[in-house]
Amino acid sequence: MSARVITITSGKGGVGKTTATANLSAALADLGYKVVCIDADIGLRNLDVVLGLENRIVYDLVDVVEGRCKLRQAMIRDKRLEELYLIPAAQTRDKNAISPKDMQRVCDELRPDFDFIIIDSPAGIERGFKNAIAPADEVIIVTNPEVSAVRDADRIIGLVEAEQKGPAKLIVNRLNDELIERGDMLAVADVLELLAVDLIGIIPEDQAVLVSTNRGAPIALEPKSRTGQAFRDVAKRLSGQEVAYAETNGTGGLFGRLSKLIRTGGS
Amino acid sequence: MAETVQIKGIREGLLISVAEGDWPAAEKDLLSELDRQKDFLHGAKLILDVNGHGINAATMGRLRDQISDQGLSLWGVLSRSPLTERSAQAMGLATRIHQAEAREEEQAAEGLPAGAEAVLVRRTLRSGASIVHAGHVTLIGDLNPGAEIIAGGDVVVWGRLRGLVHAGAAGDEGAVVCALDLAPTQLRIASHIAIPPQEREEPSPEIAFVRDGQVVAEPWVPGMTIK
Numbered sequence: 001m002s003a004r005v006i007t008i009t010s011g012k013g014g015v016g017k018t019t020a021t022a023n024l025s026a027a028l029a030d031l032g033y034k035v036v037c038i039d040a041d042i043g044l045r046n047l048d049v050v051l052g053l054e055n056r057i058v059y060d061l062v063d064v065v066e067g068r069c070k071l072r073q074a075m076i077r078d079k080r081l082e083e084l085y086l087i088p089a090a091q092t093r094d095k096n097a098i099s100p101k102d103m104q105r106v107c108d109e110l111r112p113d114f115d116f117i118i119i120d121s122p123a124g125i126e127r128g129f130k131n132a133i134a135p136a137d138e139v140i141i142v143t144n145p146e147v148s149a150v151r152d153a154d155r156i157i158g159l160v161e162a163e164q165k166g167p168a169k170l171i172v173n174r175l176n177d178e179l180i181e182r183g184d185m186l187a188v189a190d191v192l193e194l195l196a197v198d199l200i201g202i203i204p205e206d207q208a209v210l211v212s213t214n215r216g217a218p219i220a221l222e223p224k225s226r227t228g229q230a231f232r233d234v235a236k237r238l239s240g241q242e243v244a245y246a247e248t249n250g251t252g253g254l255f256g257r258l259s260k261l262i263r264t265g266g267s
Numbered sequence: 268m269a270e271t272v273q274i275k276g277i278r279e280g281l282l283i284s285v286a287e288g289d290w291p292a293a294e295k296d297l298l299s300e301l302d303r304q305k306d307f308l309h310g311a312k313l314i315l316d317v318n319g320h321g322i323n324a325a326t327m328g329r330l331r332d333q334i335s336d337q338g339l340s341l342w343g344v345l346s347r348s349p350l351t352e353r354s355a356q357a358m359g360l361a362t363r364i365h366q367a368e369a370r371e372e373e374q375a376a377e378g379l380p381a382g383a384e385a386v387l388v389r390r391t392l393r394s395g396a397s398i399v400h401a402g403h404v405t406l407i408g409d410l411n412p413g414a415e416i417i418a419g420g421d422v423v424v425w426g427r428l429r430g431l432v433h434a435g436a437a438g439d440e441g442a443v444v445c446a447l448d449l450a451p452t453q454l455r456i457a458s459h460i461a462i463p464p465q466e467r468e469e470p471s472p473e474i475a476f477v478r479d480g481q482v483v484a485e486p487w488v489p490g491m492t493i494k
Contacts, residue, residue: 151412
């Protein structure tokens with residue numbers, strides 16, 4: 001077994017990287033894969049909170065890198081899913097506590113034992129981002145259908161291409177049908193037209209996400225949730241299955257055009 | 268700035284030539300030049316031509332880290348020194364491809380007036396990317412918002428121009444900007460700055476130039492000539 005290392009990043013903060021990481025990891029583990037997610041947001045950790053594992057942390061990523069514990073000791077097993085592990089970030093240090101090489105080493109050590117290693121990148125384009133991207137085989141960009149988030153996503157895609165980690169895949173998060181209908185929000189096609197990358201998920205805006213992250217229970221594990229389904233679909237697409245996109249006003253009717261854009265995308 | 272470091276745009280990115288001489292001094296000049304121009308160069312892919320300098324893997328690794336700290340990425344290293352080539356290859360950096368092309372471009376440039384040398388860039392310029400060139404710039408691909416082209420001469424974008432373009436940056440009022448879809452965030456020609464109207468018609472090829480002290484854009488029509 002050799003894991004695929006997937007880094008989830010966005011440039012802009014607050015678009016849903018951590019939520020996406022938690023839900024994708026949970027959905028993949030729910031499909032039966034062995035998954036470890038790594039919080040690379042050192043100093044501002046919250047993947048543990050979103051997964052509801054905060055009170056189980058003993059050692060963290062920086063402890064591993066600095067040799068204070070074995071890798072296994074820093075891996076926290078999820079309370080719901082047997083095959084899901086978390087390596088938390090340190091809260092009392094900063095991004096300079098680890099280097100891109102450290103991340104590569106940690107991932108190389110994990111690779112033989114897992115199917116997926118999902119890395120939650122911090123916002124920004126500095127050291128933390130470089131750490132998160134260094135070991136990646138694939139990169140998923142999370143963006144919201146708003147101009148500033150798309151602009152930052154574009155910048156990040158350029159940086160990912162420069163690191164030769166591309167082609168990046170895109171999750172459009174927090175799509176609001178009503179706003180699109182009123183012409184007040186970018187539609188998925190508008191986002192793809194600019195970014196010219198492959199789409200891998202469309203996640204609707206949903207207040208239940210807020211509730212689930214506060215509770216530390218990923219929404220991807222709630223069978224009835226439409227948003228949970230959207231995350232499960234992304235997980236299936238990642239595992240190679242073809243899953244059609246749910247009809248929403250943000251996408252409906254545009255798909256002929258959309259698939260054309262996807263095909264001609266990239267550079 | 269010392270003449271030890273020269274920067275020019277080529278298709279793959281920016282070719283930076285470092286003159287012969289003492290390496291530590293040349294390296295210092297290189298880094299200070301990059302630091303000085305980092306706002307211009309930000310996000311660029313660099314190909315370093317170090318001529319005969321022999322650089323070991325440790326030094327090369329340090330150099331690459333320093334370059335990436337400036338927000339640039341080192342993509343390739345050209346050198347006559349086998350030691351340098353080996354260190355570059357060990358780090359997965361390109362060591363050829365460009366050399367021949369770079370020379371070709373130099374030759375093609377002969378016969379043109381000084382500063383009129385052109386570069387061709389064939390990729391999408393995403394937010395944060397920047398092309399700075401003393402001559403003309405042709406881009407085959409889109410110029411996204413947040414990306415920029417600063418050219419001494421004309422700028423042609425075979426694609427959607429949505430970022431910032433400054434043509435005739437050294438003061439040439441006769442410079443023009445053409446694009447298949449001219450929708451810049453801001454357009455500058457010489458010392459004139461234009462912000463295009465928000466309301467747009469269907470995209471069509473347009474050409475922008477300075478007329479009576481103002482930047483104007485006109486649809487491209489067959490047979491059109493620009494003085």
